[in-house]
Amino acid sequence: MTTERNDNDAGAAAPSNFIRHIIDEDNRTAKWGGRVETRFPPEPNGYLHVGHAKSICLNFGIARDYSGVCHLRFDDTNPEKESVEYVDSIVDAVRWLGFDWEKDGKAHRYYASDYYDDLYRFAELLIERGKAYVDSQSAEEMRLARGSLTEPGKPSPYRERSPEENLALFRRMKAGEFKEGEHVLRAKIDMSSPNVNMRDPVLYRIRFAHHYRTADQWCIYPMYDYTHCISDALEQITHSLCTLEFEDHRPLYDWILNELADAGVFTRPLPQQIEFSRLNLTYAITSKRKLLQLVTEGHVDGWDDPRMPTIVGLRRRGFTPEGIRLFCERIGVTKVDSWIDMSVFEGALRDDLDDKAPRTAAVLDPLKLIIDNFPADLIEHCTAPVHPHHPERGVRTFPISRELWIERDDFVETPPKGYFRLYPGNKVRLRYGYVVECTGADKDEHGNVVAVHCNYYPDSKSGTEGANTYKVKGNIHWLSAAHAVPAEVRLYDRLFKEAQPDAGGRDFLEALNPESKRVVNAYLEPGAHALQPEDRYQFERHGYFVVDHYDSKPGKPVFNRIVSLRDSWGKPG
Structure with missing residues (x-):
């Protein structure tokens, strides 16, 4: 099967990369019978950012180019931080970027919480087979016994509990008979493994928290590493694409699926995890924790502030889906972490806007x-x-x-x-x-x-x-003073004045750019009062601007600067 595009972005063949080479070889050997199914599995605990956009374009783009399907799956196993608001924002972001999860009339939209019954049943099966046990150590005791990169871990004193005792304890955990932190379920693998992730990782923990979908039905929740691989297998994902920080987790991914395959739960071939480099963009922060800090401390005007690297922020800034997709295509897919300069991102946007944006004064x-x-x-x-x-x-x-x-x-x-x-x-x-x-x-x-x-x-x-x-x-x-339309224009610039705001563990807030937002009262050509939200224009001489879709009112337009006409960042005027 070739990888020719079948959308409207371009008529040329899709750019080659190592992931496509793997898929091409799998198709050549008929490993999956020519089937390609990927997935985009965000946790609904925040707004997606430009780094997620790269993953969205990769996963949905590959599925599209191989006439397959990409599943949208919400990894909702952490009830304290997840909400419908974030689910809705993720759905909107993926659709706005130009992708969907439907194939042959079926919507492939899933939730990890859909699989809670299966995940629990499989956990009991691992206990019965002697591959999991209930540990009653405290979190601190487990941390100390885990070892380090140079020292092996120490087995838990509860590691040799019988399957019968473990099963009884696990069922009591599910029944809500224990306090949070009193017990956990751990995989029984190898406490001396050089890979710390394989040293009896936790599979389940007790959480008395209300879940936005399952309410109070559960008081034990599965961990991400346990849930993710099983979700892939249940959905028959062929290629599970994730960023490089999960490379050391791949042995655990394979261990869980192989154990369940040996138990007759899944058939081989099993989903294959493949890692690629994450997007590191200069003059931007993509840590959810730090983005939340920017919002809660009032350094920005919310998640959709046009200076934020969130997809809702980029959309309000005036970035186009086509420009973001072009950027993701240009930076490519590799296994080597590197920094992409913001000018590359802005350059892709200019290239997209130059042809489509009407001109005005x-x-x-x-x-x-x-x-x-x-x-x-x-x-x-x-x-x-x-x-x-x-x-x-x-x-x-x-x-x-x-x-x-x-x-x-x-x-x-x-x-x-x-x-x-x-x-x-x-x-x-x-x-x-x-x-x-x-x-x-x-x-x-x-x-x-x-x-x-x-x-x-x-x-x-x-x-x-x-x-x-x-x-x-x-x-x-120039504009005729009697006919020009007054407008509020927000001149946005990069949020940070340093290329790597948090490099070396420093306080990223110290790198905030005080000139990242400037508001001016301007005049536009007659007719500007009739423009619609998200209409984009090139203001001749000044750059590209968009009608703000929240604050513009009939007769009172508000414009956000998307990007200047050329890159002049840090260059002498």
Whole structure:
């Protein structure tokens, strides 16, 4: 089976990587009969971030390219931290990124809590076969007896309990007869294993906590390492893709499934765990704990703050699903951890937006420009392309009048060398409009410029024959003051000023960028008041912006800067 794409992203073959090589070989040998089933198994204890986006694109993308299916499974075995809110946010994030979990009319959406009865039954089976036991040590005693990377662990004094005694204790645990921490169920493997994860890991613990799906039905809950591999097998997953931190857990994954296969529960071949490098993105934090800290301590405006690397934050910032998928494709899939610079992420977004974003004019730091010889009651119209590279998308029309708004930095009284914009005696072209000559400026009592004056040349309008007779070096943006739409514009930048905010165990909050959010009152082309939430535009000269889908109101648009026109981070201005 080939790995040609069958979606609308591109017509080229999918990029090759070591995971696809494994799948190609499995298909060649008919290991799974040509079947490819992957899974994306988030825990619903927080909002997904850009690192999850890489896993989503990988798991769902591979299933798509091999005409298989990717399961969406919620790893909900930790009742204290999980909720329906997080489940809903995960569903929305996966769908927004352009993926789904349906095949042949069946929705492959699952929950680990769906398998609680099976997981408990399999645990009893392991106890009966002498492969698991109830340990009555305290958590601290187990920690001390576990050993280290250089010293073997010490067997629990309860390790040799009989299967009958273990089974009775485990059933009493399930019945709620013991306190939290009084007993745990452990796998009976090898306390001297060089892999610490194989030193009799805990399979079940007691938790008197209300579960958002099973309510108070259970007071014992399975551990992730026990649950995950069994969930894969129950769902007949072929390739279980996870990040490199689970590489040392793979022997336990295989041990549990092989023991249950030997007991006749599962048939071989069993799901194969394959690890890949996680996404480490500069100028970002992806630790759920630290992201939660940013929210709870008020350093950001919530999980969907446009500076956050959460998928809801990226969406509100204006990132596109296509741009995120392009980024994940470009960084590829390897087994080597590395850091990806934020500029790569932003570059993929620019490449996606450049072709699709309509153009418009905006003035973010307004200064009044008065054309003294323009009749006070005259209004003319100028035209500009909706997109300079797509004439078929038409033109936009906007008025010019006697009083305009221009950018404040488009005028200086004493120009530096190489400055071609407005200063007394200099000529510039009003983009898509007339050539004007600056005649001076008005100042307030503090010496601040409050208005600039100029005269225009009536035969110099862009698109007319006379325009060609005027040769000027400067070309500035403008808006008619009487017709421009006032708007709030939020200029977002990177949340951290250091590439690796928490490197070396330092306090990541010390690396917060105080200039990561700046709010300005701006003016936009007429018609901006009619834009819809999540409409994206290129503000000519300024960058790409999106209509905020929460705070924009009819007639009162709010825009978020998605990204600037080019990468200038850390470079001299």
